[in-house]
Amino acid sequence: MKNIYNFTQGDLGNYLLENNDKKYRADQIYEFLYKKRVKSFDEMINIGKKTIELLKNDFSMFKIKLILKQEDVNVKKYLFELIDGQRIESVLMIHDYGISICISSQVGCNMGCKFCESGRLKKVRNLEPYEMVEQILYIEEDIKKRITHIVIMGIGEPFDNYDNVMNFIKIVNNPKGIDIGSRHITISTCGIIPGIEKFINEPGQVNLAISLHAPNDKLREKIMPIAKVYKLNDLMDTIKKYIEKTNRRVTFEYIMLKDINDSKENAQELAKLLKGINCYVNLIPYNETENIEFRRTNNKDIMSFYDVLKKNKVNVTIRKEFGSKVDAACGQLRANQMIGG
Ligand code: SAH
DSSP states (O other): EEEGOOOOOOHHHHHHHTTTTTTTHHHHHHHIISSEEEEEEOOOOOOOOHHHHHHHEEEOOOEEEEEEEEEETTTEHHHHEOOOOEEEEEEEEEEESSSSEEEOOOEEEEOOTTTOOHHSSOOOEEOHHHHEEEEEEEHHHHHTTTTOEEEEEEOOOOOHHHHHHHHHHHHHHOOTTTTOOGGGEEESSSOHHHHHHHHHHHHOOOEEEEOOOOOOOOHHHOOOGGGGSSSSHHHEEEEEEEHHOOOOOOOEEEETTTTOOOHHHHOOOOOOOOHHEEEEEEEOOOOTTTTTTBBOOOHHHHHHHHHHHTTOOOOOEEOOOOOOOGOOSSHHHHHHHOOOO
C-alpha cells in the first residue's frame, strides 16, 4: 500500500483521473493533508464517500513512530522508527530568524566520510518522500509551530536518493502543501557531480551546500572517500556552472578537524580555491563523538582560520553550535542507540 504523503499534487491528480475520479479533488485532499492536518481519510469530509473509499483502499498515512526525543536549549532531536524497523533522526533548531529542521534522506549512508557517524552505519535504503514529509509533520505537531527552514543535512546523501528528495521538495515547497519557500530549503551534498548537474536544471531556488572539508584532493581523499571519485577540479567546475546558470550563492561547509585540515596554510589554500566564486564558507566546529578519533579544533585556531579567509575576502561564518548535550552530530543518536556506544 502506498503512502499518501509520497504524492506530489500533480501525481495525486493523475492517480484520481486514472481511477475515474476528478483531478481537482487533489486540491481538496492536499488541503486536508497539509492545511487541516487530518489524521485519517474519514476526516476528509465533503470530498465524497466514493473518493474516501478509494483513498482508504489504496493509501496509508502516518507511518513513522517516535522512539526517543532529546531536548536542550533551542534544540530538539528526534529518533524515529520506520515501518520496517529502521531508524532515522531529525534535529530541530530554534534560531533568531526562524525554526529549522535538519532531516535525514536515507537510512545510513554509503559515502563513508571518516569523521561522520552516519557513514559508519552503511546505507540500508533510501527514504521515500513520505518518510521525509512525515518528519516535518510530526515535528510541527509536536512543537505546535510552523517550521520555516529545512536543511537536508541529516543522515544520508541526498544526491544518492535524487528523485525521492526532489519529490519531497515539491511537496514541501507547494503553497498548497507544507508551503516552505524554496529559498528556505537547503540540500547538502558531499559533492556528487552528476547530482549537482541534474540539480542545475531544477526549477525553483533551493539552496545548495557542498561539504568540502578540505582545500585539495589529497587531504580530501583522506577524510572523504567520495573525493577519489569526484575530483576537486571537476567539482569546482560544476559548481561554477551551477552559479552561472542559477545566479545563486553556494555554501561550502568546512568541518574544523584538529591537526587535519585546520592550519593557516589550509585556510590560504581554501581562499585560493574559492577566489572569485559567489559563495560563503560555513566553518563547522566538529562535533566529537565517542566512536571516532577525530578531535575538534580549538576556538582560537578556528578564529585564526576564519581571519585568514576574511583577509582574503572570502565570506565566512562560524556555525553556531547546538546541542552538544543531545548527541547532535549527524547520525549520533541513531548510532548510539544501535551500538550502545
Ligand atoms: N551527505 C550530505 C548531507 C549529510 S551530512 C553531505 O555530505 O553534505 C551533513 C553535514 O554534516 C556534512 O557537512 C557533514 O560533513 C557534517 N558532519 C558529519 N558529521 C559531523 C560531526 N561529527 N560534526 C560536525 N559536522 C558533521
